[in-house]
Amino acid sequence: xxxxVLPVRSAGGWQRRLSNLMYTRRGILLLALxxxxxxxxGVVYLGSLFALLAHAFFGLDDFTGQIxxxxxxxxxxxxxxxxxxxxxxxxxxxxxxxxxxxxVLAFPLAYYMARYCSGxxxxxxxxxxxxxxxxxxxxxxxxxKMLLAKEGAISWLAQALHLQWLLELILSTPAIGxxxxxxxxxxxxxxxVYMWLPxxxxxxxxxxxxxxxxxxxxxxxxxxxxxxxxxxxxxxLALPGIAAGSIFTFSLTLGDYIIPQVIGDSTMYIGQVVYxxxxxxxxxxxxxxxxxxxxxxxGVYLWLARRLGAFDAL
Amino acid sequence: xxxxxxxxxxxxVFGSAGREVRAVDGVDLRIEAGEFFTLLGPSGSGKTTxxxxxxxxxxxxxxxxWIGGQxxxxxxxxxxxxxxxxxxxxxxxxxxxxxxxxxxxxxRKIDRVTRHRKADELLELVELSxxxxxxxxxxxxxxxxxxxxxxxxxxxxxxxxxDEPLGALDLKLREQMQAELKALQRRLGITFLFITxxxxxxxxxxxxxxxxxxxxxxxxxxxxxxYNAPATRFVAHFVGAANVLDGDIAWQxxxxxxxxxxxxxxxxxxxxxxxxxxxxxxxQYFGAFTRLRVQVQxxxxxxxxxxxxxxxxxxxxxxxxxHWDDGAVTELAPEPAG
Amino acid sequence: xxxxxxxxxxLRIAAWAVVAFLHVPLMLIVLYAFSAEDKxxxxxxxxxxxxxxxxxxxxxxxxxxxxxxxQVALWSTELALLLGTLAAAALARSRFFGRxxxxxxxxxxxxxxxxxxxxxxxxxxxxxxxxxxxxxxxIGHATFCVVVVFNNAVARxxxxxxxxxEASMDLGAxxxxxxxxxxxxxxxxxxxxxxxxxxxxxFDEVIVTTFTAGQQTTLPIWMLQELIRPRQRPVxxxxxxxxxxxxxxxxxxxxxxxxxxxxxQR
Numbered sequence: 058x059x060x061x062v063l064p065v066r067s068a069g070g071w072q073r074r075l076s077n078l079m080y081t082r083r084g085i086l087l088l089a090l091x092x093x094x095x096x097x098x099g100v101v102y103l104g105s106l107f108a109l110l111a112h113a114f115f116g117l118d119d120f121t122g123q124i125x126x127x128x129x130x131x132x133x134x135x136x137x138x139x140x141x142x143x144x145x146x147x148x149x150x151x152x153x154x155x156x157x158x159x160x161v162l163a164f165p166l167a168y169y170m171a172r173y174c175s176g177x178x179x180x181x182x183x184x185x186x187x188x189x190x191x192x193x194x195x196x197x198x199x200x201x202k203m204l205l206a207k208e209g210a211i212s213w214l215a216q217a218l219h220l221q222w223l224l225e226l227i228l229s230t231p232a233i234g235x236x237x238x239x240x241x242x243x244x245x246x247x248x249x250v251y252m253w254l255p256x257x258x259x260x261x262x263x264x265x266x267x268x269x270x271x272x273x274x275x276x277x278x279x280x281x282x283x284x285x286x287x288x289x290x291x292x293x294l295a296l297p298g299i300a301a302g303s304i305f306t307f308s309l310t311l312g313d314y315i316i317p318q319v320i321g322d323s324t325m326y327i328g329q330v331v332y333x334x335x336x337x338x339x340x341x342x343x344x345x346x347x348x349x350x351x352x353x354x355x356g357v358y359l360w361l362a363r364r365l366g367a368f369d370a371l
Numbered sequence: 372x373x374x375x376x377x378x379x380x381x382x383x384v385f386g387s388a389g390r391e392v393r394a395v396d397g398v399d400l401r402i403e404a405g406e407f408f409t410l411l412g413p414s415g416s417g418k419t420t421x422x423x424x425x426x427x428x429x430x431x432x433x434x435x436x437w438i439g440g441q442x443x444x445x446x447x448x449x450x451x452x453x454x455x456x457x458x459x460x461x462x463x464x465x466x467x468x469x470x471x472x473x474x475x476x477x478x479r480k481i482d483r484v485t486r487h488r489k490a491d492e493l494l495e496l497v498e499l500s501x502x503x504x505x506x507x508x509x510x511x512x513x514x515x516x517x518x519x520x521x522x523x524x525x526x527x528x529x530x531x532x533x534d535e536p537l538g539a540l541d542l543k544l545r546e547q548m549q550a551e552l553k554a555l556q557r558r559l560g561i562t563f564l565f566i567t568x569x570x571x572x573x574x575x576x577x578x579x580x581x582x583x584x585x586x587x588x589x590x591x592x593x594x595x596x597x598y599n600a601p602a603t604r605f606v607a608h609f610v611g612a613a614n615v616l617d618g619d620i621a622w623q624x625x626x627x628x629x630x631x632x633x634x635x636x637x638x639x640x641x642x643x644x645x646x647x648x649x650x651x652x653x654x655q656y657f658g659a660f661t662r663l664r665v666q667v668q669x670x671x672x673x674x675x676x677x678x679x680x681x682x683x684x685x686x687x688x689x690x691x692x693x694h695w696d697d698g699a700v701t702e703l704a705p706e707p708a709g
Numbered sequence: 710x711x712x713x714x715x716x717x718x719x720l721r722i723a724a725w726a727v728v729a730f731l732h733v734p735l736m737l738i739v740l741y742a743f744s745a746e747d748k749x750x751x752x753x754x755x756x757x758x759x760x761x762x763x764x765x766x767x768x769x770x771x772x773x774x775x776x777x778x779x780q781v782a783l784w785s786t787e788l789a790l791l792l793g794t795l796a797a798a799a800l801a802r803s804r805f806f807g808r809x810x811x812x813x814x815x816x817x818x819x820x821x822x823x824x825x826x827x828x829x830x831x832x833x834x835x836x837x838x839x840x841x842x843x844x845x846x847x848i849g850h851a852t853f854c855v856v857v858v859f860n861n862a863v864a865r866x867x868x869x870x871x872x873x874x875e876a877s878m879d880l881g882a883x884x885x886x887x888x889x890x891x892x893x894x895x896x897x898x899x900x901x902x903x904x905x906x907x908x909x910x911x912f913d914e915v916i917v918t919t920f921t922a923g924q925q926t927t928l929p930i931w932m933l934q935e936l937i938r939p940r941q942r943p944v945x946x947x948x949x950x951x952x953x954x955x956x957x958x959x960x961x962x963x964x965x966x967x968x969x970x971x972x973x974q975r
Contacts, residue, residue: 073450076883080447081430083803086884090799091811094792094855098814102826102852105833109825112832162730165723173717182728184964189731191906192956193913195932196949200734202936203741203752210737210752254731304820312822315916319936328824335828348825355821428875448878455879461872465894475880478890526881 113346122339132346141330145350148327152310155249156303162250163257163302164295170258171265183259190255198319201248205239205320212238235322245321249310256309257302264298265291300365308355327351373440375530375562376402376425381434383420394420396586397434402564402579404529407556409565411573412583413609418566419534421583425564426455426532439529449478454523455532459539460515462507468494468518469503475526493521496555513544520555530562537572549576570610574598582606599633600701607631607703614672617706624667629703634662634675636699639685645692647672651685665691735953742946761943770931771948778928781843782911785850789907790900792851793858798892801866818853826853827920834921841923849921850911857910858903861967865899902966905959913956928952 079086113132118125135141170182189197204210215224227243228234235241268291276286314328325333327350334344378400385392395417402408410418423429424436427448436444443451454475462471469490470477476486494500497517507515516536523531533552537545553576556563567573573580574594581591582605590602601607604615613631621630624647642648649667661684663674674693676684685691742761744754765771796815800808818826830849839845869892877887915929922930928948935945 072885073883076885077447077450079884081445087799087803087805090795094796094799094815095811097792098852098855101830101848102818103814105829106825108833108836109829162727165720166727169720169724173720180968182724184961185728186731187964188957188960189735191909191913191960192735193929193932193949193952195913195915195929195936196738196952197734199932199936199945199949200738204734204737208751213752251730251734254727258727308820308822312824314824315933328822331824331828335832341828341832344828348822348828351822352825359820426875426879428879447883448875449881449883453879455876457872457876459870459872461870461876463873463876463891474877474882474890478877478880478882478886522876522880 109341109345110349110352111345112342113349115342117340117342124342132343135343136346136350141347144325144327144330147324148311148351149354151246151249151326152307154246155253155310156306158246158250159254159257159306160261160299160303162254163261167258167261167265167295167298168291170262171268172270186255186258190259194252195315197252198248198316201244201251202239202319205237205244205247207237207239209239239320240322242321242324245317248316248320249313252316253306253309256305257299260301261295261298264295264301268294296365300362304359304362307358308351311351311354373404374401374437375404375406375439376400376564377437378421378424379435379437381421381424381431381436383417383424383429384432393586395424395431398586398588400581400588400591402530402562404562405560407553407563407565407576407578409567409573409577409580410583411567411570411580411610413568415585416583417586418568418581418583420586422455422532422534422564422566425530426453427451452526452529453532454526454528454530455534456516456519456523456536458534458536460507460519462515462518462522464507467504467506468499468510471507471518472522472525474522479526489525490521493525494518496524497521512539513548516540516548524559524561528561530564533563533565535566535568537567545572552576574610580610582609584609601631601703604629604631604703604706607701612673612675615703616670620668620670625700627700627702629705630700631703632672632695632700634673635660635677636695637672637674638694639674639676639691640694642692645694647693648690649693651687651689651691654684654687656684663691665693667693738946738949738953742943742950744943744946748942761947764941765944765947765951768944770926771944774926774928774931777843777925778912781846781850781927782908784847785854785911786904786907788847788851789854789858790904793855793903793907794862794896794900796855797859797862797866801863802871815856815859819856823914823916827917830917831920841921841925843925845921845923846918846925846927849917850914853914853917854907854910857906858900861899861903861906862896864967865896869895898966902963905963905966909956909959909963913952 079089112124114128114130116125116127116129116131117123136145166182166186170179174182206212212221212224215221224238228237228241233241233243233246235244238244238247272290272294273286276290277283281289312328314326314332317324317326317329327347331344331348334340334347378398381395381398381400382393383395385394398417398421400421410421412418420429424431425438427443427446427450431444434444435442439452462468463474466474469487472493473486473490476489481489491500491503494503497520499514499517499521502510502514502518507518510518516539519536536552537548540548549572552563552565565573565576574597577594579591579593580597582589582597584603584605590597590606592600592602597606597610601610601613604613607613607615612634614634614637615629615631616624617629621627625632647667649665649672651663652666652671653664655662658678660678661676663676663684665672665674672693674691741754743757743759745756745758746754796811800811826849830845834841834845873891873895874887877891878884882890913929915927915933918927918930919933926934932945932948932952935948939945
């Protein structure tokens with residue numbers, strides 16, 4: 058090799074010196090990287106969130122309707138009124154039912170994808186599930202509004218199958234029915250399940266994929282019937298995936314106020330109460346207190362889900 | 372003469388107080404310019420950490436590192452006149468071979484024509500012209516290794532670090548690369564710092580060897596010194612096979628408290644003048660030599676007999692008489708108590 | 710899975726049924742966009758026509774809404790890219806106190822109900838005296854888009870061979886050069902995928918937007934108004950089809966770009 062001397066970069070450029078500093082002191086590098094996002098989230102997000110939640114401890118002046126900045130627990134007392142408890146219970150019940158239904162519907166698809174598909178077929182199913190997940194919430198809601206309408210496709214289907222009597226029977230049932238499917242609790246339920254179903258499929262599929270086939274073979278090798286293998290081996294190993302998916306279905310249902318408003322009858326859910334209270338009613342403190350309900354519920358749910366291993370499956 | 376690399380009581384400690392790992396523990400090392408120096412030791416012995424300290428990828432917790440006479444203990448890798456050939460080659464997958472090799476010049480803002488020319492020269496040096504346009508993923512392991520070598524040489528470093536570069540190659544290719552690397556080092560005159568856990572590799576390629584064990588440097592010397600006069604029992608065991616004698620029997624057979632004798636220095640002979648006698652327990656035929664295990668009192672000695680025309684190995688169960696020269700015995704430090 | 714072979718057929722039917730359940734409503738929208746009936750959602754549509762497309766084309770409010778949504782999405786995505794990549798670079802390989810907490814923090818805007826985030830921002834704007842504007846919307850969107858970019862970036866960074874960074878530095882490139890020549894090119898397609906997903910997310914978001922938009926109308930807000938008080942049903946249908954088309958593409962794109970990364974994202 059010829060002995061040409063390579064030009065050496067001057068060691069004094071600010072870029073070099075800054076780089077040297079960050080190399081020898083990793084903490085500074087970390088700080089520089091984290092400062093912008095943390096500042097943003099700290100100030101913009103956490104700041105406004107705490108400001109809101111702080112309002113839960115204030116009340117409204119009875120005369121002026123303005124916020125009175127004095128500490129009070131009045132809002133929490135009001136929360137315990139039967140009407141409000143009703144709303145909370147109803148929302149949690151709906152969220153739970155939606156989660157269970159999503160699990161039941163998602164499982165066959167997830168199982169099929171995980172264990173019977175490979176290559177292009179699996180990619181096809183994956184995209185088929187992903188597209189509704191990411192495509193417009195409102196558009197999908199709108200589609201169901203049309204489907205459920207009195208003159209819509211489902212009615213037509215019921216007529217074609219001579220099941221109209223069944224439809225009317227369902228609609229006349231007090232708790233779940235309503236004037237038409239598109240203004241009923243059942244309708245709300247169906248739409249919720251439809252909306253969040255993709256969120257449940259993918260984590261379960263990922264969890265199932267991680268089960269080594271040798272486990273299943275060992276089980277049948279040792280004399281286990283398919284039903285038992287399923288209950289004892291597949292289900293427990295799929296549980297983290299179910300827990301992960303349920304985080305989405307549960308919290309998304311709990312906080313939603315648009316679907317019950319568009320599809321439901323006039324029964325109220327948490328999201329709607331919060332929306333109304335801060336808007337028309339002008340009672341931000343109470344809205345904040347009510348908002349704490351889903352936050353706490355979701356917090357507990359997250360803790361439970363974590364215990365079940367959901368965060369590893371995310 | 373200024374050493375190429377000097378480590379002065381260097382330590383590298385990981386973990387928090389109470390659960391520390393002393394990866395490198397108080398190492399003093401001096402590597403001369405133009406040497407082919409090998410760091411030898413089992414996994415976890417600290418040789419890789421030592422290499423990383425010299426390369427700048429790890430900063431020492433104690434002690435100082437001098438490269439080419441300058442204190443570079445806390446200098447980042449890009450400011451050290453040292454380049455590395457990584458164990459997994461670490462070629463940049465999104466660049467072609469020529470750009471990979473020319474990278475060192477590109478970051479120094481050398482113009483494209485010049486750096487491409489130099490890259491091509493180096494590819495020729497490692498006998499790899501013709502693949503300049505391809506991507507790393509398209510090359511074989513051996514080819515990638517040469518590219519890594521070329522890439523590390525383009526900056527004309529004072530010291531070249533090679534982190535177990537031949538580990539992934541099959542035997543034939545390995546032996547070929549060993550010879551090529553040795554020849555390359557002679558030709559370029561650059562200081563090579565080579566890491567391996569393979570003692571044969573170390574013995575055959577190095578000017579000097581440093582044997583590592585649990586973070587400490589146990590012996591530094593030429594291959595002959597390390598093999599024939601191991602400083603500690605670890606070195607005796609690790610480099611070549613060894614018969615280690617302690618206690619009464621050591622005193623009886625060698626006149627020392629602790630000693631070691633290499634299996635190939637033991638000969639079979641008559642009972643007069645024999646150092647020891649015993650029964651043959653096991654015989655293994657290795658083609659070029661035959662290995663015997665001989666029970667001498669409470670000790671089992673390994674004897675390697677070179678295959679000679681006409682001479683037969685003894686049968687199992689027969690008594691043999693062992694001879695060796697005084698010079699074949701190396702004294703060891705007595706085993707620490709407890 | 711020999712022991713399950715008998716039930717494979719039933720499973721396959723169930724799987725396809727669920728896929729159908731997911732997609733039939735979307736296909737219905739496309740059908741309705743061609744329906745001649747404009748006063749109701751009668752099924753099956755009495756006649757098919759394409760004239761609603763022309764009518765929708767003429768609607769200024771639709772175009773304005775699209776333009777606003779587009780610009781908001783663009784800016785939100787850029788901010789999310791910046792913040793998400795920085796956070797990912799900090800968290801991907803370091804272990805330090807508070808690391809999990811920061812991951813949780815980034816996910817909170819999506820994990821908590823949109824209503825809460827929306828109200829929080831709105832009352833903060835009110836208290837600070839900030840009038841509603843383009844930027845009040847963008848701030849809200851950027852906040853929940855960060856995690857999407859973050860997930861993609863972290864997944865890719867975890868797969869990045871750390872020796873590549875060391876090799877680059879070994880050859881003379883400092884931190885900035887290494888970032889430019891080695892890290893960013895490797896990150897490239899993951900960032901693009903994250904950007905596409907963030908764009909789709911922002912384009913579609915309605916809940917937080919209603920709280921932070923004041924009088925402005927993004928496309929989802931327009932859609933929501935139509936849902937509650939329909940003006941011209943078929944035009945809404947046409948816009949719905951447009952939205953489906955517009956979001957399909959980024960999603961497919963993002964999928965192809967990150968196919969080899971871990972398919973499950975945190």
